[in-house]
Amino acid sequence: MSRLPPLYRPELLSPADRERLAQVLARIDEAADRFLGYPCSGRFDYTPLYPFLRYPLNNVGDPFVPTTFAVQTHDIEVEVLEAFREFTRAPRDGFWGYVTNGGTEGNMYGIYLARELHPDGVVYYSEDTHYSVAKILRLLHARNIMIRSLPGGEIDYEDLHATIAVRRDVPPIIFANIGTTMTGAVDDLARIRAVLADLAIPASYIHADAALSGMILPFVDDPQPFGFDDGVDSIAISGHKMIGAPIPCGVALARRAAVDRIARAVEYIGTLDTTLSGSRNAITPLMMWYALRTQGTAGFRTIVARCMDMADNAIARMRAAGIDAWRHRNSITVVFPRPGPAVIARWQLAVHRDIAHLIAMPHVEERHVEALVADLVRDRSQEGKS
Numbered sequence: 001m002s003r004l005p006p007l008y009r010p011e012l013l014s015p016a017d018r019e020r021l022a023q024v025l026a027r028i029d030e031a032a033d034r035f036l037g038y039p040c041s042g043r044f045d046y047t048p049l050y051p052f053l054r055y056p057l058n059n060v061g062d063p064f065v066p067t068t069f070a071v072q073t074h075d076i077e078v079e080v081l082e083a084f085r086e087f088t089r090a091p092r093d094g095f096w097g098y099v100t101n102g103g104t105e106g107n108m109y110g111i112y113l114a115r116e117l118h119p120d121g122v123v124y125y126s127e128d129t130h131y132s133v134a135k136i137l138r139l140l141h142a143r144n145i146m147i148r149s150l151p152g153g154e155i156d157y158e159d160l161h162a163t164i165a166v167r168r169d170v171p172p173i174i175f176a177n178i179g180t181t182m183t184g185a186v187d188d189l190a191r192i193r194a195v196l197a198d199l200a201i202p203a204s205y206i207h208a209d210a211a212l213s214g215m216i217l218p219f220v221d222d223p224q225p226f227g228f229d230d231g232v233d234s235i236a237i238s239g240h241k242m243i244g245a246p247i248p249c250g251v252a253l254a255r256r257a258a259v260d261r262i263a264r265a266v267e268y269i270g271t272l273d274t275t276l277s278g279s280r281n282a283i284t285p286l287m288m289w290y291a292l293r294t295q296g297t298a299g300f301r302t303i304v305a306r307c308m309d310m311a312d313n314a315i316a317r318m319r320a321a322g323i324d325a326w327r328h329r330n331s332i333t334v335v336f337p338r339p340g341p342a343v344i345a346r347w348q349l350a351v352h353r354d355i356a357h358l359i360a361m362p363h364v365e366e367r368h369v370e371a372l373v374a375d376l377v378r379d380r381s382q383e384g385k386s
C-alpha cells in the first residue's frame, strides 16, 4: 500500500458534508425497512471485507487466466464460480464464467455468445421477459421474435412451436425465463426442448435467465429443470438478489467451447479478454464468496425455506383479508391485485398492469407483511368509498 496519505480522508470532510451524508444514510435506513417489492436481500454484514476498500482493486480480464494486474481477487472469483458451477450442475471441464455487474450483464453475455455461435440465429423470448432484454437485443442487433406468454407468465409453447416452425432454416436461440420478474414463472426446459426436437432443429442455443431463481432452485427439494444438465448453454444469476449485496453483482456461466470462440489475447492486460466490460468489480466476488462461505449449501436451504414460509404466510394473510394472492411452485414472489399508488409507494411494490407483487426476500419479516396487508385492506375500503 502507498505510504503517502490518502487524498480523500475523513478529516477533510466539512461538517456540512458530514451532515449531508448522515441525512442520506437516515433516508436509506428508513426506506430499507419498507422494501417489499424488489428482490434484493438486505440481510448481510460484510464488515470483515471493509479493509479491502482501501485498495484500487480491479478484476480486469479472464478470472481463470493469470494477468499482469495483481491488485485483484481472481482467485476468490474462481471459487465463487466453482460454487455456482455446482449449483447449476455445469460440467467440471468445459465450463466457464465470471462475476458480472448483475443479471442484465449475464443475459447480455449469454445472448452475445449465442449470436457469435449462430450469427443468423433468431432469439425467441416471452412477453414476460425482463424489460432489459429488449434493449440487449437492440444493442446486439440480434434478430428476435417475442412469443406470447401463458396467463401465469410461462412462455406459450404452442406459439413458440408455431413461430419456430416457419423459420426452421435458422438456428433458434431460446431466451428462457427461470423465474419471470413479475410472477416468478419458470419456462419448462423439457417442453422447450421437445418443441426443438419435434421440429427436428439441428442447431440451437438455450440461455437461462435465472436472475432470482438461480439462487432458489438449487436449494429446494423438487426444482424445475434449470441447469446445464437440463440443456442450457449459458445462465445468468444475480448476486445482489438472493445472496444480497450493497453493490449490484451476479454471475454469467457458459460452456467453455462457446467462450473460446470469442476469447482474444490482449497484451495490455497480459490476459484474455473474455468478459463484457474491461475493468470489473473485485469487491463483489469477495461479498459473494463471504456469503457462500458463511452459509454454505445447508445455510441457503434454510434461508430459501424461510422465504417460502414467509411467502405462504403473506398469501394466507392476504387471502384471509379477501385479497386474491398466489405464488408459483418454488417461487417466493407473491402476486396480488394492484393496489392504489400510496400503498405501491409506501412498500416499494413492483407493479405491471393489474398485478403487484411482494417478494419474500430474507429481510422480510412478519411485521412487514402484517402492515402491508393492513394497508391493502385500508386501500380497498377507501377505493370503495371513492
Ligand SMILES: Cc1ncc(COP(=O)(O)O)c(C=O)c1O
Pocket: 039, 101, 102, 103, 104, 105, 107, 130, 132, 177, 179, 180, 181, 209, 211, 212, 238, 248, 249, 250
Ligand atoms: C428475470 C430477471 N431478469 C433479469 C433481471 C435484471 O437483473 P439485474 O437487475 O441484476 O441486472 C431481473 C431483475 O429484476 C429479473 O427479474
